[in-house]
Amino acid sequence: MSRARSYQVSAIVLRQRDLGEADRIVILLTRERGKIAAVAKGVKRARSKLAPALQLFTRVRLQLARGRSLEVVTQAQAAAAFPRLRSDVERYACACYAAELADSMIEEGAACEWVFDLVEATLKGLDEGGDMASLVRGFELKLLSGLGYGPELERCVECGAEIGKEAGGFSAADGGVLCARCGRGGAPLSRAALAGLRDLLRLPQEELGGRRLKESVRQELERLMRRFVDYRVDRELRSAAFLPK
Numbered sequence: 001m002s003r004a005r006s007y008q009v010s011a012i013v014l015r016q017r018d019l020g021e022a023d024r025i026v027i028l029l030t031r032e033r034g035k036i037a038a039v040a041k042g043v044k045r046a047r048s049k050l051a052p053a054l055q056l057f058t059r060v061r062l063q064l065a066r067g068r069s070l071e072v073v074t075q076a077q078a079a080a081a082f083p084r085l086r087s088d089v090e091r092y093a094c095a096c097y098a099a100e101l102a103d104s105m106i107e108e109g110a111a112c113e114w115v116f117d118l119v120e121a122t123l124k125g126l127d128e129g130g131d132m133a134s135l136v137r138g139f140e141l142k143l144l145s146g147l148g149y150g151p152e153l154e155r156c157v158e159c160g161a162e163i164g165k166e167a168g169g170f171s172a173a174d175g176g177v178l179c180a181r182c183g184r185g186g187a188p189l190s191r192a193a194l195a196g197l198r199d200l201l202r203l204p205q206e207e208l209g210g211r212r213l214k215e216s217v218r219q220e221l222e223r224l225m226r227r228f229v230d231y232r233v234d235r236e237l238r239s240a241a242f243l244p245k
Ligand SMILES: [Zn+2]
Pocket: 156, 157, 158, 159, 160, 161, 178, 179, 180, 181, 182, 183
């Protein structure tokens, strides 16, 4: 079967790095083909036609040509620029974190439409001024759970007992909630934080921007998910340090 020499994709620019004087390598999350690295030639020149569409976090319609080692961007048209993500420091930090987490969890080439849709909904929510903590925590929970690495929220990870509205604790190392009997080894988990975790996982990401977590719950979930993500991701996420407190 012959493969077309060029093809179109919908993509989000996750990351970029310079390549020589004028070019850049862009790491793209595409809806059709998963994560792809492509060369954007001449993109650092002032009059590059590709440059505006290939800014970080932009959703873009691209034409790619197969190159010898990397694909080459031949056309790019921005579909949604999400400008606030580049002008608001805190929102930029959240977008960087979401992009880095997705980048670190997704293998190159594996198609995953739902990951693209989740990243897009998160960036859109952040750009529209949605609640940052809800969007970031919802993103972590949905991404990790969808890939099979999410926290167990319904059964004790030690003994398997069903957990109602109240857990005995949470163990990041063991991957989820603990019952009252097994809870001593884990971190405390309030009833409101458990309900928050379940909501953030269950509700569509598009709805999370309009929610607001109670301050104490927000802080509790931040600590808990920070530790949990650390256990699940091999490498250190540099952008995590810049997330708004
Ligand atoms: Zn138990």
